[in-house]
Amino acid sequence: MSGGIALRGVGRRYGLGGPWVLRGVDLDVPTCSLLRVEGANGTGKSTLLRLLAGIDAPSSGTITGRPRTAYVPERFPPALPFSTTGYLSMIGRVHGLGRAEAGRAAADWLDRFGAAAHARTPLAELSKGTSQKVAVVQALLAAPELLVLDEAWTGLDHAARDVLDQAVRERVAAGGAVVFVDHDPRRLAGEAAAVYRVAGDGRVTAAEPGPLGGVGTADAADTADSPRVRIVAQGPPGATLPRDLPDGSAAPAYEPERGGTVGLTVSAARSDAVLSALLAARPAWHIREVTPVRTGAAPGPNEQPRPDSPNQRPDRT
Amino acid sequence: MTALFRYQAALLVRSRRLLPPLIVYALFMGIGVQAGQPILDSFAWAGGALLFVAAWLVRVCVTNEPPAARHVAAAATSPARVHLASVLTALTCSAVLGAIGTAFVALITDPRSSDRQVHVPVGAATLAGLVTALACALLGTAVGALCNRPLLRGTARAMLSTIVAAMLVLVADGSPAHAAVSGLVTGSTRGHVTVPLLPLAATAALATAATAIACALASRRP
Numbered sequence: 001m002s003g004g005i006a007l008r009g010v011g012r013r014y015g016l017g018g019p020w021v022l023r024g025v026d027l028d029v030p031t032c033s034l035l036r037v038e039g040a041n042g043t044g045k046s047t048l049l050r051l052l053a054g055i056d057a058p059s060s061g062t063i064t065g066r067p068r069t070a071y072v073p074e075r076f077p078p079a080l081p082f083s084t085t086g087y088l089s090m091i092g093r094v095h096g097l098g099r100a101e102a103g104r105a106a107a108d109w110l111d112r113f114g115a116a117a118h119a120r121t122p123l124a125e126l127s128k129g130t131s132q133k134v135a136v137v138q139a140l141l142a143a144p145e146l147l148v149l150d151e152a153w154t155g156l157d158h159a160a161r162d163v164l165d166q167a168v169r170e171r172v173a174a175g176g177a178v179v180f181v182d183h184d185p186r187r188l189a190g191e192a193a194a195v196y197r198v199a200g201d202g203r204v205t206a207a208e209p210g211p212l213g214g215v216g217t218a219d220a221a222d223t224a225d226s227p228r229v230r231i232v233a234q235g236p237p238g239a240t241l242p243r244d245l246p247d248g249s250a251a252p253a254y255e256p257e258r259g260g261t262v263g264l265t266v267s268a269a270r271s272d273a274v275l276s277a278l279l280a281a282r283p284a285w286h287i288r289e290v291t292p293v294r295t296g297a298a299p300g301p302n303e304q305p306r307p308d309s310p311n312q313r314p315d316r317t
Numbered sequence: 318m319t320a321l322f323r324y325q326a327a328l329l330v331r332s333r334r335l336l337p338p339l340i341v342y343a344l345f346m347g348i349g350v351q352a353g354q355p356i357l358d359s360f361a362w363a364g365g366a367l368l369f370v371a372a373w374l375v376r377v378c379v380t381n382e383p384p385a386a387r388h389v390a391a392a393a394t395s396p397a398r399v400h401l402a403s404v405l406t407a408l409t410c411s412a413v414l415g416a417i418g419t420a421f422v423a424l425i426t427d428p429r430s431s432d433r434q435v436h437v438p439v440g441a442a443t444l445a446g447l448v449t450a451l452a453c454a455l456l457g458t459a460v461g462a463l464c465n466r467p468l469l470r471g472t473a474r475a476m477l478s479t480i481v482a483a484m485l486v487l488v489a490d491g492s493p494a495h496a497a498v499s500g501l502v503t504g505s506t507r508g509h510v511t512v513p514l515l516p517l518a519a520t521a522a523l524a525t526a527a528t529a530i531a532c533a534l535a536s537r538r539p
Binding site for chain 1: 320321323324327328331332382383385388389390391392394395396537538
C-alpha cells in the first residue's frame with residue numbers, strides 16, 4: 001500500500017495502567033481518500049489523529065506506512081518568535097522543500113487564504129483566525145500525501161473555510177489522503193469515503209460512508225409508510241441539484257419549479273441528510289420551507305409526482 | 318534533519334529563554350575566573366559551570382516550542398527527530414559557550430601551577446581546558462536529556478532533578494566529568510597537564526545513550 005497508512009489492532013493509553021483512550025483500532029487510509037472521524041468530546045478523536053499523523057506512537061498494535069504527512073492542530077499558538085513568512089519558509093524546508101520553493105509556496109497559499117497582507121507580521125501579533133490560517137498553510141505548503149486536520153476549520157472565516165474545503169478536495173484528487181475531525185456535521189458532507197466513529201470505550205467503528213453516501217442507516221427506517229417531509233429550496237440561478245442527494249429505493253421526489261425553486265418530498269429519516277447536502281452545496285441552496293407531510297397524503301416512492309402533475313401546484317416564491 | 322536543526326537553532330537564538338543561562342554562565346565565569354589565577358584551576362571551574370548551563374540549555378531547547386508547533390514539525394518528520402534536533406541545538410550552543418569560555422580563560426589567567434612555582438604550557442593547558450569543556454557540555458546534555466521532557470515532566474520536578482543530577486555527576490567518583498575536572502585540579506598543583514581524552518569519550522557515549530533514550534520516548538510520552 002504505497003502512500004497509504006494502515007492501523008492494525010492499535011491501542012493507546014497514557015501511562016502504565018492508564019485507561020485505554022483507543023483500543024483495537026483497525027483502520028485503512030488508502031490513497032485518494034477522504035476520511036471523517038466523529039465522536040463525542042474527549043473520546044480520543046484527537047489521539048487517533050495524532051497516531052495517524054505519526055506524532056504519537058501506539059501502546060499496542062502496529063501502524064504501517066508513513067506517507068509524507070502534514071498536521072493542522074486545533075489551535076495554533078502564535079508564541080513563536082518568527083514572522084509569518086519566516087515561519088512558513090522554515091517549516092516548508094522541514095517539510096522537505098527547497099528555500100525558494102518554500103518561499104513561493106508560502107506566498108501562494110497565504111494569498112489564497114487572503115492572508116497575504118500578514119506575510120511580514122510577527123506570529124505573535126496575528127489574530128486567532130489568521131494564525132489558524134498560518135497553521136493550515138504550513139500543512140498545505142508541500143502537498144502532503146497524508147493531511148491530518150484536527151478541527152482545522154475552527155477560527156477560520158467563511159472564505160477561508162471554503163478555500164480549505166477546496167484544498168482538501170484538491171489533495172484527494174491529486175492522490176493524497178485527508179483525515180479530518182470537525183464539529184460541523186455539514187463539513188464536506190457526502191464527500192468522505194468513510195466515516196469512523198470513536199466510542200467512549202475507545203473502540204473505533206466504521207459509521208455510514210458519509211451522511212449522504214447512498215447506503216446508510218437511514219435506509220432501515222425509510223419505507224413507503226414512514227413519515228415524510230417536504231422541503232422547498234431555492235438554488236442559485238442556473239444551479240442544478242447537488243449530485244449526491246440520496247437516491248435508491250426510497251428516493252425523494254424532486255419537483256423542479258419556476259424561479260429556481262425545487263420541492264423535495266423525502267422520508268423524515270433522510271431529511272437531515274438532504275438539508276445538509278443542500279446547505280453544503282457550493283454555491284449553497286436556500287431552504288425556504290420544511291413541512292411535515294401526513295402519511296398517506298404524501299406521494300409514495302412508486303408514484304413520484306411529475307413537475308406537470310395537476311395536483312402539485314408550483315410554489316409561489 | 319538539517320532543516321529541523323536550522324529551525325530549532327533559529328528558535329533558540331530568537332528565544333528570550335536563551336538569556337538566563339547565558340547570563341548565569343557569564344556570572345559564573347566572572348566570579349570564578351579572575352586575571353592572574355592559575356590557568357588549570359580556572360579551566361576546572363569553567364568546566365563545572367558549563368555542565369550546569371548545558372543541562373539548562375537542553376531544558377530550554379526541548380521546551381522551547383508550544384506543543385502544537387512541535388506536533389506540526391513532528392508530523393512532517395518524526396517526534397524523535399524533532400527531539401534530536403532540539404538536543405543537538407542545545408549541545409551546539411553549549412559547545413560554543415565552552416569554546417568562548419576556554420578562550421577567555423586562556424587569555425586572562427596565569428599559566429602557572431597553583432603555587433605559582435611551575436610554568437604550565439598555555440597550548441597544552443588550553444587543549445585540556447577545551448576537552449574538559451566539551452566533556453562537561455556532553456555530560457550536562459546527557460543530564461538535561463534525562464531530566465526533562467519526555468522522561469520527566471513538570472517544571473519543578475525537572476529543574477530540581479536537573480540541579481541534583483548535575484551536582485552528582487560533577488562530584489561523584491567515577492563520573493567522567495568529575496575525572497576531567499579533578500584531573501585539571503590535581504594537575505594544577507604540580508603544574509602538569511593531562512588532556513582528558515578518556516573522560517571525553519565516556520561523556521560522548523553517555524550523551525549519545527541519554528539522547529537516544531529521550532528520542533525513543535518522544536513519541537510515546539508526548
